Amino acid sequence: DAGITQSPRHKVTETGTPVTLRCHQTENHRYMYWYRQDPGHGLRLIHYSYGVKDTDKGEVSDGYSVSRSKTEDFLLTLESATSSQTSVYFCAISTGPGNEQFFGPGTRLTVL
Amino acid sequence: EDKVVQSPLSLVVHEGDTVTLNCSYEVTNFRSLLWYKQEKKAPTFLFMLTSSGIEKKSGRLSSILDKKELFSILNITATQTGDSAVYLCGLGGSQGNLIFGKGTKLSVKP
Numbered sequence: 099d100a101g102i103t104q105s106p107r108h109k110v111t112e113t114g115t116p117v118t119l120r121c122h123q124t125e126n127h128r129y130m131y132w133y134r135q136d137p138g139h140g141l142r143l144i145h146y147s148y149g150v151k152d153t154d155k156g157e158v159s160d161g162y163s164v165s166r167s168k169t170e171d172f173l174l175t176l177e178s179a180t181s182s183q184t185s186v187y188f189c190a191i192s193t194g195p196g197n198e199q200f201f202g203p204g205t206r207l208t209v210l
Numbered sequence: 211e212d213k214v215v216q217s218p219l220s221l222v223v224h225e226g227d228t229v230t231l232n233c234s235y236e237v238t239n240f241r242s243l244l245w246y247k248q249e250k251k252a253p254t255f256l257f258m259l260t261s262s263g264i265e266k267k268s269g270r271l272s273s274i275l276d277k278k279e280l281f282s283i284l285n286i287t288a289t290q291t292g293d294s295a296v297y298l299c300g301l302g303g304s305q306g307n308l309i310f311g312k313g314t315k316l317s318v319k320p
Contacts, residue, residue: 129306131307138312140310140311140312141253141298141300141308141310143303143307143308146307188252188253190308195302195303196241196260196306197242198244198258199255199300199308200255201252201253201254203252204252
């Protein structure tokens with residue numbers, strides 16, 4: 099299995115609080131992605147990174163920010179969590195665009 | 211706009227049956243099409259199809275890509291209960307991401 103970990107694996111928080119999710123890889127892959135998965139919507143891209151300090155928005159980026167200061171770490175921040183951000187968040191890594199992506203174990207976030 | 215549609219959305223079969231899952235797509239600039247299996251956890255990679263690799267096979271699973279008609283199929287022969295999962299089709303997008311369909315939920319009954 100690709101070396102990808104996510105932390106925390108589960109989190110319950112309250113509306114309005116900031117939340118940071120971490121993705122850590124040991125594969126030295128250049129591309130990293132954050133997706134959210136919701137019933138009826140499938141997997142949707144939030145943000146992605148194509149190198150250290152190089153990030154861009156995905157389909158559902160509103161309310162989220164990201165940072166990548168090291169190759170191995172990609173952080174997703176919800177500045178002020180809302181109930182609509184209750185979801186399962188997956189990190190993925192890839193060697194390049196269009197190549198296979200390997201997914202982390204996911205983080206289940208509940209915003210009350 | 212790049213788009214992926216999977217069908218059927220759900221399917222119930224019995225062990226030993228053969229199933230075909232469909233994925234149709236619209237894309238401006240085709241890079242690749244990937245299939246994943248998801249069993250209540252992270253998606254796991256099955257196949258990647260490209261312009262230079264339009265057929266893939268691994269054991270009881272196989273997949274083909276039709277670039278002219280813009281679809282792919284995933285075949286599973288002699289299904290087993292362990293094949294029960296959601297199967298996801300992902301299209302290589304212009305941002306380097308994957309654009310996923312909503313998935314096909316396959317249930318294999320003993």
